[in-house]
Amino acid sequence: MKTLRVPEATVTRLSIYSRFLERLDRNGVTTVSSGEIAEGVGVSPAQVRKDLAYFGEFGTRGVGYNVKDLMKYTLKILGLDQSWSLAIMGAGNLGFALCTYRGFNVRGFNIAGVFDNDPTRIGKRIGNLEVQALEKFPEIAERENIRIGVIAVPISAAQEVADLLVKNGVEAILNFAPVALNVPDEIEIRNVDLSVKLEILTFNLGFRAAQSL
Amino acid sequence: MKTLRVPEATVTRLSIYSRFLERLDRNGVTTVSSGEIAEGVGVSPAQVRKDLAYFGEFGTRGVGYNVKDLMKYTLKILGLDQSWSLAIMGAGNLGFALCTYRGFNVRGFNIAGVFDNDPTRIGKRIGNLEVQALEKFPEIAERENIRIGVIAVPISAAQEVADLLVKNGVEAILNFAPVALNVPDEIEIRNVDLSVKLEILTFNLGFRAAQSL
DNA sequence: TAACATATGTGAATTTAATAACATAAACGG
DNA sequence: CCGTTTATGTTATTAAATTCACATATGTTA
Incomplete structure (x- = not known):
């Protein structure tokens, strides 16, 4: 081939x-x-x-x-001739927004679980999902065949959550925490950093100003 | 130089x-x-x-x-030795998450306004902000010296909102709507597409599977 | 103070990606 | 059925980004 x-x-x-x-x-x-x-x-x-x-x-x-x-x-x-089950890790505002983001469903992604370790969030409903305790992840990941995890937790918890994902058979991670995570080579990982692109904008605005001096 | x-x-x-x-x-x-x-x-x-x-x-x-x-x-x-005033356009779940995202404040971005055209959202509080009607944008943009706009509205409204931003002196746009916006050349614009990176993951998972046949 | 260890800064080499240019194939009209 | 038009697929070219390799400068130790 x-x-x-x-x-x-x-x-x-x-x-x-x-x-x-x-x-x-x-x-x-x-x-x-x-x-x-x-x-x-x-x-x-x-x-x-x-x-x-x-x-x-x-x-x-x-x-x-x-x-x-x-x-x-x-x-x-793109591999979208099949449906993919996702887990959203973190039910804060970002996790919430991701759970309700239409764009994912449209493209064949199925959010099979939302997880958090904050007791005040566990049990709350987001659309037709219920926020689950982190401890439930292994069981649900297996049952729902979750191969992709989305990390939407604070930096301080990100590595720990990544470890949990990897340990439970997740093969790919989309990481929204602005930190480089340590995962085995065979795990696909990509970062989405919400402020990087903003800073490209400010860089360019400043750069332009400097050039017009 | x-x-x-x-x-x-x-x-x-x-x-x-x-x-x-x-x-x-x-x-x-x-x-x-x-x-x-x-x-x-x-x-x-x-x-x-x-x-x-x-x-x-x-x-x-x-x-x-x-x-x-x-x-x-x-x-x-990066131009971050000064504070930048942002406007978040769209107070849906994504707009909400962006308003409350800590990462922006930490890096010197000041969210100076949140705007929406949905009457059920206008007037609601997000942290210490109040969702404003889109019509208020020109006035607030000028008062707050908003140079950067963040588009967090559905595709159908994105171009219209971009036009509004440009018309009112915004110089840079961060666009979360998955569509190519038409703006004058001198406007800095960058897109953040939440599903693109997910699809890179699914592509790679599929590709790997194909190679191991 | 001389020899050594360390880590930057940079020009050259390599690799990778984007652009341009063009040969090829399909459709259409006379 | 032949010439013209159109738009793809592909090769060649150019441009860009990354890696490599090493000269240069600093600090340390004997």
Whole structure:
């Protein structure tokens, strides 16, 4: 098998293309060109074609791409032709927002449990979920086949929660705590840092000001 | 002036170094090496030095970096030696979580207003803030000198809100709606897409499974 | 004070990603 | 059925980012 490494930036864009295609499909658009996708998501047409080329030939020369088909292909590539069970670790404001975030359901993610260790939060309902004690995680993780954990706890608890996830068979972690977590190499982990992008903005605003002196 | 373009990845890491340095400082650490920073945030030592080199020489050969000093430098570079007033647009669950997110205050961001157009939300309190009607934005933006707007509204309202921000002098936008917004070139805009990173995880889990066949 | 250990700063080499350019294939019109 | 148009897929080119390697500077010890 020809195993060509796919750049993470390509996967990121694929996820964005995929959602754009879903929108086109909902709007009844049947055919789309790389140029239109590029325009819609803010990249170059060559980039779109190059990204898709990692995975095969999906278009028709002189015509473009069939929206429904390409949508399905992108979903398949991203592993979204199946449903994934998530656990949200932490039922604070961020955990709450993640539990109720529509975007996850739409893309086939199923929030199978919310966990916290704060007694005042345990038992509370979030939508049709009930906040569970952390101790319940092993049992529920097994029953619900939870392969992905989302960490939405304070920095001080993040490593401990990551350990709990790993110990109970979670294979991938999305970490919202602004700290580098220590996990075995075989665990997929990505961080989402809410203030980093804000600081890119302030950097650029300052930088621009400096350059116009 | 020598204007060397700074890669965005460098700025991203700088933000992460900066926070790591604050943590070291809180823990009473006074000196740190590029290797220790690298270890702490998960990059290579050469990367740390290269990143810092865009902005000057901050260390002492054979010794390392003074934690307090380097922390101040990184904050300065990121534009965080001043306070920035933000507006959170959208008082849904995500907007709520962002309003109460500690990480922003810690880094010098001041949430100067929360806005929504839903009458059932307007007037509600979030911490010491009161949700304001969207119509109040121009007045409050001017009074509070809001230069950064955070979009936490549904896709359907995102472009309209972006237009409102731009029209009222906002210079930078952090967009949580999973859609490419149209703004003038001089506006700094960055997107945070909560499901993209999850889909990188599912892609990798699937990819790994495919490779082990 | 000389030799050694340590860790920065940086130019060169390497790797990786993005862009451009173009050959190829499909559709259409006369 | 041939020429024209269009848009893909792919190769070549350019650009960018990362890693490497080492010269340089500092502190320490004998």
